Amino acid sequence: QVQLVESEGGLVQAGGSLRLSCAASGSVESINVMGWYRQAPGKQRELVATITRGGSTNYADAVKGRFTISRDNVKSTVYLQMNSLHDGDTAVYYCYADWRYLNFWGQGTQVTVSS
DSSP, X not given: OEEEEEOOOEEEETTOOEEXXXXXXXXXXXEEEEEEEEEOTTSOXXXXXXXXXXXXXXXXXXXXXXXXXXXXXXXXXXXXXXXXXXXXXXXXXEEEEEXXXXXXXXXXXXXXXXX
8 A cells, every 4th residue: 555645735825836746655656646636625625636656637627737746756856836826726635546457545734825
């Protein structure tokens, strides 16, 4: 199995940027897809972006062109660079890993965008 530890989120002004990271530990060699989901108050958890071990990426329409997901397989870490943030991006962001077709989640980190 794996454990996922996310970096701290934070408070950022609209139009600003923030970078999240998530480090995996444990049986990391069996991780295929890693990514990020988010959950805003009163809403369901939704996909933000995912990346395969080979580097193929997938983004939610809401973040395309603003967010970039990347991955360092040596460090077993996934990153989310978030630019041009707006209040609609305010949410708890969760790191995700697909480990042998089981889903593992980080503890979540709060990102708040102030307008």
